[in-house]
Amino acid sequence: xxxxxxxxxxxxxxDPPRPGPPGLPAGRPQAGLRRLASRVATxxxxxxxKIRHDRTELYTRAIQPALWLLIFGETFTRIHAIAAPNGIPxxxxxxxxxxAQSTLFIAIFYGIQIIWERDAGVLAKLMVTPTPRxxxxxxxxxxxxxxSIVQAAVIVVLSxxxxxxxxxxxxxxxxxxxxxxxGSAFFSCLSMSIAGVALSRDRLMGxxxxxxMPLFFSSNALYPERLMPGWLQAISKVNPLSYxxxxxxxxxxxxxxxxxxxxxxxxxxxxxxxxxSSLLLPRLxx
Amino acid sequence: MTARxxxxxxxxxxxxxxxxxxxxxxxxYSFGTxxxxxxxxxxxxxxxxxxxxxxxxxxxxxxxxxxTTLLKPDQGTVAVFGVDAAAQPMLVRRLIGYVPQLLSADxxxxxxENVELFARLFDVPRRVRGQRVxxxxxxxxxxxxxxxxxxxxxxxxxxxxELAQALVNAPRLxxxxxxxVGLDPxxxxxVWEFIAGLRQSSHTTVxxxxxxxxxxxxxxxxxxxxxxxxxxxxGTSAELKAGLGEGAxxxxxxxxxxxxxxxxxxxxxxxxxxxxARRTARRLG
Numbered sequence: 001x002x003x004x005x006x007x008x009x010x011x012x013x014x015d016p017p018r019p020g021p022p023g024l025p026a027g028r029p030q031a032g033l034r035r036l037a038s039r040v041a042t043x044x045x046x047x048x049x050k051i052r053h054d055r056t057e058l059y060t061r062a063i064q065p066a067l068w069l070l071i072f073g074e075t076f077t078r079i080h081a082i083a084a085p086n087g088i089p090x091x092x093x094x095x096x097x098x099x100a101q102s103t104l105f106i107a108i109f110y111g112i113q114i115i116w117e118r119d120a121g122v123l124a125k126l127m128v129t130p131t132p133r134x135x136x137x138x139x140x141x142x143x144x145x146x147x148s149i150v151q152a153a154v155i156v157v158l159s160x161x162x163x164x165x166x167x168x169x170x171x172x173x174x175x176x177x178x179x180x181x182x183g184s185a186f187f188s189c190l191s192m193s194i195a196g197v198a199l200s201r202d203r204l205m206g207x208x209x210x211x212x213m214p215l216f217f218s219s220n221a222l223y224p225e226r227l228m229p230g231w232l233q234a235i236s237k238v239n240p241l242s243y244x245x246x247x248x249x250x251x252x253x254x255x256x257x258x259x260x261x262x263x264x265x266x267x268x269x270x271x272x273x274x275x276x277s278s279l280l281l282p283r284l285x286x
Numbered sequence: 287m288t289a290r291x292x293x294x295x296x297x298x299x300x301x302x303x304x305x306x307x308x309x310x311x312x313x314x315y316s317f318g319t320x321x322x323x324x325x326x327x328x329x330x331x332x333x334x335x336x337x338x339x340x341x342x343x344x345x346x347x348x349x350x351x352x353x354t355t356l357l358k359p360d361q362g363t364v365a366v367f368g369v370d371a372a373a374q375p376m377l378v379r380r381l382i383g384y385v386p387q388l389l390s391a392d393x394x395x396x397x398x399e400n401v402e403l404f405a406r407l408f409d410v411p412r413r414v415r416g417q418r419v420x421x422x423x424x425x426x427x428x429x430x431x432x433x434x435x436x437x438x439x440x441x442x443x444x445x446x447x448e449l450a451q452a453l454v455n456a457p458r459l460x461x462x463x464x465x466x467v468g469l470d471p472x473x474x475x476x477v478w479e480f481i482a483g484l485r486q487s488s489h490t491t492v493x494x495x496x497x498x499x500x501x502x503x504x505x506x507x508x509x510x511x512x513x514x515x516x517x518x519x520x521g522t523s524a525e526l527k528a529g530l531g532e533g534a535x536x537x538x539x540x541x542x543x544x545x546x547x548x549x550x551x552x553x554x555x556x557x558x559x560x561x562x563a564r565r566t567a568r569r570l571g
Binding site: 035038039042045046049050053054120121122124125126127128129130131132285286 | 392396399
């Protein structure tokens with residue numbers, strides 16, 4: 001008993017804390033990973049409960065992609081203005097792009113929640129639990145992914161109803177879910193980073209509005225990269241949304257891409273996003 | 287033992303010379319050029335109910351935020367039950383249940399889900415989680431209401447729910463920042479009844495801030511008076527009053543040490559507090 005700190009809690013009493021360098025939690029790396037997994041699961045659980053209690057957002061957020069597919073998609077399919085690769089119908093080409101767009105819209109405003117939580121004192125309460133900053137951000141990023149998956153399911157069904165020929169391969173659909181989670185995790189981290197700088201809901205809304213359309217139009221969501229002018233191709237190359245769209249396009253309708261590159265870019269961007277927003281989180285807690 | 291029954295692995299507080307619940311020395315924190323907290327020393331014994339009193343902007347909340355690992359002090363040290371907060375913040379957090387000043391439950395979840403969230407964040411093992419959540423809710427008289435969305439709760443109920451959230455981990459130290467601010471007198475009495483009951487049943491150490499002198503007088507074992515970032519006096523309410531002579535109230539004591547009353551202070555926080563309170567009301571309304 002002498003080795004345990006007097007205040008040792010139940011979880012630590014079997015495994016006496018050893019002094020670590022200041023600022024780092026005591027314990028083994030596996031314990032840290034297990035805690036990270038547990039926090040991510042917890043925050044995803046919260047998100048699912050919230051969706052269950054209030055589904056209105058799910059429906060209202062389905063309107064915009066429906067319009068894109070129905071009006072823009074149907075019209076541009078008819079006038080053959082944009083030549084999709086391999087002669088596939090334009091609507092089929094567009095569907096994965098709209099899927100990526102609608103999850104982008106969910107994620108890019110996710111930072112509003114963290115500002116709301118700060119204003120309400122919820123964030124302070126979360127930060128007084130044994131949850132490292134990075135675990136909190138990772139949990140929130142994946143919670144945004146959970147919300148996006150539910151939204152993505154709505155859009156996949158909608159596309160199928162409109163006659164888009166989609167894959168039925170369960171492994172590929174699982175891949176779609178993974179890509180959607182990664183994309184949403186990255187863009188929600190971007191949003192939370194902006195939240196950490198802007199520190200107010202109104203400013204975040206403004207910045208969010210200002211960057212969503214440029215992100216969307218400078219990606220390959222609406223048109224193949226080869227049809228873009230050179231300068232736009234260059235921007236598209238550094239836009240993570242393009243990699244998300246390419247991966248989704250291969251998984252859903254079979255347009256060839258370098259899936260390892262797409263996934264790698266999204267995963268790398270997500271890790272970078274988590275790092276930056278975790279570093280900015282103390283600004284919100286102050 | 288309501289809130290603590292069924293805790294499996296928790297050993298009782300070690301006997302003998304137990305570490306104090308809080309020992310902090312030379313705490314100092316500034317926001318830019320504004321020195322919010324200056325040379326604050328506190329020693330709070332295990333099992334004590336301690337009140338930190340002072341007007342808005344006195345530095346109470348900043349002090350609390352340093353004690354709960356939310357802010358790193360510019361200078362000074364904090365130890366909670368002997369655990370150094372700078373060296374082992376995760377360990378310190380496991381010992382603390384914290385209820386912030388604003389009503390901070392998640393209105394889009396049910397009461398029970400709000401408590402379960404904190405049970406998960408404190409790593410309460412799955413096999414006892416449900417039971418512990420139920421106990422915490424029942425200790426705060428929210429068993430029935432637990433199934434409802436928090437949107438439908440009154441202010442007093444939300445405060446009790448926040449206490450249930452803080453209690454689900456059976457903390458050794460409960461930190462309450464203005465636990466009754468903004469509540470009507472009946473809800474205030476209700477919250478105090480629950481805090482007092484909790485103290486009797488589990489001997490939890492309680493640190494709270496308040497600017498209601500009569501509440502501090504009634505419920506705190508000892509109080510510290512804080513003004514302009516420094517602690518002006520510490521002692522039992524009786525000691526402090528006796529120091530001033532026959533018939534003095536805690537309000538008189540406060541006026542004596544700070545040269546003002548609690549109500550005339552508007553130097554800080556004023557408009558921000560009002561805005562925040564309104565926002566909270568809107569969000570929950």
